[in-house]
Amino acid sequence: MTPDLWSIAAFTFTMAAAATLLMLPPGIALAWVFARRQFPGRTALETLVLLPLVIPPVATGLILLRLFGRRGIFGRVLESAGVEIIFTWKAVILAMVVMGLPLLVRAARSAFEQVDRRYEQIAATLGAGPFRIFFTVTFPLARRGVLAGALLAFSRALGEFGATILVAGSIPGSTRTIAAGIYRYTEIGNDAAANSLMLVSIMIAFGALWFSNRLAQS
Amino acid sequence: MSFSLTLDFTLRQGEFSVEIHETVEGRAVALYGPSGAGKTTVLEAVAGLRRPERGRIAVGESTLFGSEGGVNVPARQRRMGYIRQEVALFPHMNVHRNVTYGAHGAPPEALDRVLAVLDLKPLIERRVDQLSGGEQKRTAIARALMAGPQMLLLDEPLSALDVAMHQRVLQYLVRVRDEFQIPMLYVSHRADEVRALADWVVRLDAGRVMAAGIPDKILDRA
Numbered sequence: 001m002t003p004d005l006w007s008i009a010a011f012t013f014t015m016a017a018a019a020t021l022l023m024l025p026p027g028i029a030l031a032w033v034f035a036r037r038q039f040p041g042r043t044a045l046e047t048l049v050l051l052p053l054v055i056p057p058v059a060t061g062l063i064l065l066r067l068f069g070r071r072g073i074f075g076r077v078l079e080s081a082g083v084e085i086i087f088t089w090k091a092v093i094l095a096m097v098v099m100g101l102p103l104l105v106r107a108a109r110s111a112f113e114q115v116d117r118r119y120e121q122i123a124a125t126l127g128a129g130p131f132r133i134f135f136t137v138t139f140p141l142a143r144r145g146v147l148a149g150a151l152l153a154f155s156r157a158l159g160e161f162g163a164t165i166l167v168a169g170s171i172p173g174s175t176r177t178i179a180a181g182i183y184r185y186t187e188i189g190n191d192a193a194a195n196s197l198m199l200v201s202i203m204i205a206f207g208a209l210w211f212s213n214r215l216a217q218s
Numbered sequence: 219m220s221f222s223l224t225l226d227f228t229l230r231q232g233e234f235s236v237e238i239h240e241t242v243e244g245r246a247v248a249l250y251g252p253s254g255a256g257k258t259t260v261l262e263a264v265a266g267l268r269r270p271e272r273g274r275i276a277v278g279e280s281t282l283f284g285s286e287g288g289v290n291v292p293a294r295q296r297r298m299g300y301i302r303q304e305v306a307l308f309p310h311m312n313v314h315r316n317v318t319y320g321a322h323g324a325p326p327e328a329l330d331r332v333l334a335v336l337d338l339k340p341l342i343e344r345r346v347d348q349l350s351g352g353e354q355k356r357t358a359i360a361r362a363l364m365a366g367p368q369m370l371l372l373d374e375p376l377s378a379l380d381v382a383m384h385q386r387v388l389q390y391l392v393r394v395r396d397e398f399q400i401p402m403l404y405v406s407h408r409a410d411e412v413r414a415l416a417d418w419v420v421r422l423d424a425g426r427v428m429a430a431g432i433p434d435k436i437l438d439r440a
Contacts, residue, residue: 122308126294
């Protein structure tokens, strides 16, 4: 492993970790809403959140490009505020969040659904409001499932390629992730570098998935 | 302490419905009847966990639910110490954290008193999965008491206990009734429990009140 390859691995790990941390608050909130609340449009919202799981990642990337590009709805607003997203490290995180979120939401939703509502009802009769019930009863009882989902989302973010390549490209030292690096090195015939990155990605993802499975089974 | 509880409501659950029009007074009132009579449904409506279609639920002059005035006090504001059949202790908390969960600003002596009456002091640091059935029931009673309830709602709290444990926990309930003087609404299908605890009985069957009166009168007729 050359310093360049270590730098790509460290960058990818950092971006995936940051993306996972960023998706936790909305992911947990959405999962709880889907598990515990009924409201018009719930199925449509849930389908929208889960859509990146089933559509081609490059299509997700294209949607993000249209939304966050200079002419996009969000891109124009961000540009006027001096924030540039596309082809920067921020776009790498954006793509990872959008691609990882559905996995977190699905796992966390299932974890919240498994929490017996009797505990929440008892907490209410003891004077606890919805926030206290969530933070002292529901979330602690669902935490293993939520953490397993977060690790799954982290693994997904780590291997993200299709959406990332469209919104962030593969700029050496700036936006090149492990997946983009493997593609690039294979393309130019640098098999040693491609194989090294492949091994690193397998090791990190294996560790995260193993831990996620352990949590889900315990 | 005697209390007055107005139960005047209709509540539907699919094919089954509970229709009750009763104002009960006493220190400990039992809802007595066979399984499926609607006893738990009534208790859950009083606790604020089920919403009746129409009617009124009130403790004294204080309305907890009133369809006419659009009143429905949330469960967390009703101050009902609800003890379920399956005690539902928080499994991720030890006995101390369970017991003090609803004890907002209660003085330390209040905790000491509750723990002493229910003989829970030696168990205070235990995890709840290390407790016997009887100890779990006592912990649930202590947890409800520490929240400062205006009434205790007990849903078959002695179910799933062997004969010896049943008698022991029943004695604890009698102690709680006498020591704390908190009105009790007690659900049971067992005459011996009702006789030991209640001074007024409402006999329910198929969601309707069949009879109400002092235990001797109602239980002898049942």
